[in-house]
Amino acid sequence: MTTATNETTPAATGAPRGTGSTTTRVLGLTALVGVGVLVGLGLFWSPPEEVQGDLARIMYVHVPSASLAYLSCFVTAAGSVMYLWKRSEWWDTLAYASAEIGALFMAFACITGSIWARPTWGTFWVWDDARLVTSAMLLLLLLGYLALRKVPGDPDVRAKRSAWLGVLLPINVVLVRQSVEWWRTLHQKATLQPLGGGAKIEDLMLFSLFVGFVVLTLVWVWLLIHRFRLAWLERRVEERELSVAIDERRAEARVSGSGAARFGSAIGPGGGP
Amino acid sequence: MFRDAALVAAKDLRLEARSRVAFNQIAPLALVILLLFAFALDPARGVLARAAPGLFWVAVLLCALFAVQRAFAIESGDGRSDALRLSGLDPAGIFLGKVAAIALELAALEVLLGLGVAVLYDASFGGWVLLVATGASATAAIAAAGTLYGVLAAGLRVRETLLPLLLLPVLAPVLIGSTRAFEAAFSGVPADGWPWLGLLTLFALVYLVAGALAFGSLLEDM
Structure with a gap:
């Protein structure tokens, strides 16, 4: 990436106008159809659960999104290890994209979990369940x-x-998980059995959960590819120096009409470095 | 490596002995935090005595943030980070030295905070072996993780705001573990506290190893 110049970078010469490609369009359409099927299965076709009734339906999206958030964490860690080994921009960008999608899925899992917990447990949040607290900590x-990623500066330093x-992420998750587990269980036994303990899960419900996993994984992959490409393009834009961009804007302002010229002169005097 | 660590630790502690920043600013701040907890939690109902172990360690964590900031502030500016790199010291040794200096400062602070908790919160101490062992392990854990995350945030314009966000969630297991172990010691059933001591020691070892491995690479662009 350090050898890339504006002339050899495809993004600079044949600048793509978006992050879509045939693959992502097919993938996106498949995911969209899948979401439709999941809505049908989750909300209409699958029977209500014995103990929780309709409440259990939220599990069809909650469980897969939480799992995918943990997967994102490990993809970020893997990308980070590979970056430290290979020093390639590809792995760095993968780690970044995966962390952002992971935060999104984890936030979604926490919100859906809270919505489920309010009528079931009578409260949005409990501290008794190690999974809840671990998930919240992973989100943080x-x-x-992501905050470190957003700090402006040398891209290579930031990547390192x-x-x-990123390498420390899963280690922290394991340590947090262990401490939260002990935190409660050393003093009191787990009082809550999510998903009704020994309740029977019917075949169609299990199938809906399976479809939920497949569909949300498709959405995850689709988002990941787009976010990866976006991050890649962001980096290309970053590489083109600010002065180049200002020159272009000024040139545009001179060519187009008086309104644009007025805008151009407004940023003109103090804008350049 | 250990000789380099001793050099760096001695340098940082000598700087502290001469500038007295931790003594004059961080230690009084710790007492302010203890007072704030007392104002927030009504002392008339005995909440403070019961919550004393947790409040003690929250105060330690907050002060540790400042100690870590300070440890890297003394390496920034005037090309001092370049001097550190050019010194030829083993990066792992520099890391361990920084950890040792921060840990010793924190240990002094913990003694002060312990006195404060005993006097202000009317907490009764017991189980001294567990208390001292927990204090040592947790301090090493906080100093090791703090130094590693400190160098991750060092040199950035946003380091003051970034470090707490990165470090405090990571230290959550230390807070849980040290609080539970102290509670066990305070309540006279030290047997409950020993598993936590194991967790704290594991945490400290993980971060000492990770920091010693990562520090060289991170020091390059501090």
């Missing part, structure tokens, strides 16, 4: 990782620091 760790942070 991912937000910290982010990579070390």
Whole structure:
């Protein structure tokens, strides 16, 4: 990436106008159809659960999104390890994209979980369940990782620091998980059995959950590819220096009409470095 | 490596002995935090005595943030980070030295905070072996993780706001573990506290190893 110049970078010469391609369009359409099927299965075709009734339906999206958030965490860690080994922009961008999608899915899982918990447990949040607290902590760790990614500066330095942070992510998740588990169970036995303990899960419900996993994984992959490409393009834009961009804007302002020229002169005097 | 660590630790502690920043600013701040907790939690109902272990460690964590900021502030500006790199010291040694200096400062602070908790919160101490062992492990854990995340945020314009966001969630297991172990010691059933001591020691070891491995690479662009 350090050898890439504006002339050899495809993004600079044949600048793509978006992050879509045939693959992502097919993938996106498949995911969209899948979401439709999941809505049908989850809300209409599958029977209500014995103990929780219709409440259990939220599990068809909640469980897969939480799982995919943990997967994102491990993809970020893997991308970080590979970046530290290979020093390639590809792995760095993968770690970044995956962390952002992971934060999104984890936030979604926390929100859907809270919506489910309010009528079931009578409260939006409990501290008794290690999974809840671990997930919330992972969300915070991912937000910290993303905050470091957003700090302006040398891309290589940022990539290296982010990579070390990414490597530590799963270690922290394991440590948090262990401590939260003990935190409660050393003093009191788990009082809550999510998903009704020994309740029977009917075949169609299990199938709906399976479809939920497949569909949300498709959405996850689709988002990941787009976010990856967007991050890649962001980096290309970053590489083109600010002065180049200002020159272009000024040239545009001279060519187009008086309104644009007025705008151009407004940024003209103090804008350049 | 350990000789380099001793050099760096001695340098940082000498700087502290001469500038007295931790003594003059961080230690009084710790007492302010203890007072704020007392104002927030009505002392008349005995909440403070019961919550004393947790409040103690929250105060330690907050002060640790400042200690870590300070440890890297003394390496920034005037080309001091370049000097550190050019010194030829083993990066792992620099890391361990920084950890040792922060840990010793925190340990002094914990003694002060312990006195404050005993006097202001009317907490009763017991189980001294567990208390001292927990204090040592947790301090090493906080110092090791703090130094690693400190160098991750060092040199950035947003380091003051970034470090707490990165470090505090990571230290959550330390807070849980040290609080539970202290509670066990305070309540006279130290047996409950020993598993936590194991967790704290594991945490400290993980971060000491990770920091020693990562520090060289991160030091390059501090």
